[in-house]
Amino acid sequence: MDADAAVIPLQLHPLGFIEAFTQLDASLATLLRGTGISQSMLDDPRARISYAQQARLIANGLSQCHRPGLGLLVGQMFDWSYYGSVGGVVQCSPSLRAAGEAFQRYLMIAQPWYAFRGRRATTYLDLDGMIVDPLDCFPAGGAPEPLRQFESEFRLAMQLRIWDSCGNKAAPDTSIRVCLNHSEPSYAHLYRSLPCTSVRFDCPRSYIAAHRHFVLEPFRPFRRRAFDRIIQRCEQELVESQVEPSYRAKVRWHVFAGFNKRPPLNEIASMLSVTPRALTRRLASEGITFREITHEVRMELTAHHLRCSRLSVDQIAELMGFSCASSLRRAIRNWSGSAAGTMREAPPPSAARRINTRQFSSKAVSRVIARS
Incomplete structure (x- = not known):
């Protein structure tokens, strides 16, 4: 994604950062300096900014709010409304x-x-x-x-x-x-x-x-209808935003979310407000079938557990719906070309790069602002 493309709704995360930084004694004028964000834009629901502008905004906040653990403080005061619906x-x-x-x-x-x-x-x-x-x-x-x-x-x-x-x-x-x-x-x-x-x-x-x-385990059954209404609204907003690139991507999300229940094609089509036949056609136009996506997701989850989890191969096979460990091993080899044992021996995917948690100097923050 182009870091200079204006794609981020200013009314969501950026405005949340602005509110948090100003509550931590940052000056609004200084916070917006060099970002290309004017104070009048803060009231415009259509305003969009780029990732470069967002990075500069946060860097300005870092330079003004001289507090250790600033991300923790902002995260604890950030209002949920800045995530949207x-x-x-x-x-x-x-x-x-x-x-x-x-x-x-x-x-x-x-x-x-x-x-x-x-x-x-x-x-x-x-x-x-x-x-x-x-x-x-x-x-x-x-x-x-x-x-x-x-x-x-x-x-x-x-x-x-x-x-x-x-x-x-x-x-x-x-x-x-x-x-x-x-x-x-x-x-x-x-x-x-x-x-x-x-x-x-x-x-x-x-x-x-x-x-x-x-x-x-569910524990708030009487709030389910309220939850469903929010999800319906979120799906509408997602369609209106036009940020999701393909029907393949849409289906993958829903297959992942309901993997343990194995949602059928007609159920996912209903979630996407299309008929099963229309969804099948749209996937075909992208060169893939619903069955191929469900298999793809199943194998990705299986491989992920082999790399990361300490469960035995037999336990992973049962969890992923294979008849036995041998069936899992054959499926993994056919899908990836690697043996299940090789995946187990490989180190798990690295987590976020190790962070140096020393308190950054004003010079370090100034370098960030200069690059943003």
Whole structure:
């Protein structure tokens, strides 16, 4: 995506950052300096800015708000309304999984870069029924270190707020555990003030984990209709935004979201407001079938568990719906050309690049502003 293309709705994330920075004593005029954003644009619902402008805005905030752990602070005060309609699911999602899928899918409305990334395997089931969600969703490329640190902290704080609000508090184990792949900073108390049970530093990878009952089991059945109304509105906004590139991408999202239920073609067609026949034709025009997409998703999830999870091959085979471990091994070899054992021995995909959590000097932040 062109970093200078004006694609980000100013009324969503950027305005949320502006509100947070000004509440932390930043001057609005100085915050907007050099961004190409005028104060009159803040009231324009049609205003769009580029990723370069957003980066400059955040860099200005870093230079004015001289506080350690600024991303954590902003993440804890950032209002859900700046996510657009999907922010409302925090109050009514039937489960944490439903909320997580909604945020993943509709984040591309506020941040269109995610439409180009597409849906991919991230979360996995580990030993003792733990659901693990790696903190590795950074865009490729060399973002300046202060911005990477801010993004890392901000994303962690926002995700933990979702987990805390939408997890099943009636589950036997409601603990939320955080592991981070960087050393303990001087402001570790800010990490420990986040809504989680524990935070560990110097881990091989960064992730959030909780028991599957906490993540998957519904607990707010009477709010389901409110949730469905929000999702319907989000789908309309996504269509209007025209950021989703293809029907293949649309179908992949829904197959991933409902993988354990194996949603049939007619159900996904209904979600996309087209007939099953029309969806089949549109996929064919893109050179793929519904069956091929479901197989593709199944194999990606299987490979992801082989690389990341400590479950046995037999357990992964059962989880992914294979008749036995031998069937899984044959399918993996046919799909990838690699043996299941080779995937198991390979290191898991690296998480977010290790962040240096030292407090950045004003000179470091000035260099960020100069590059933005």
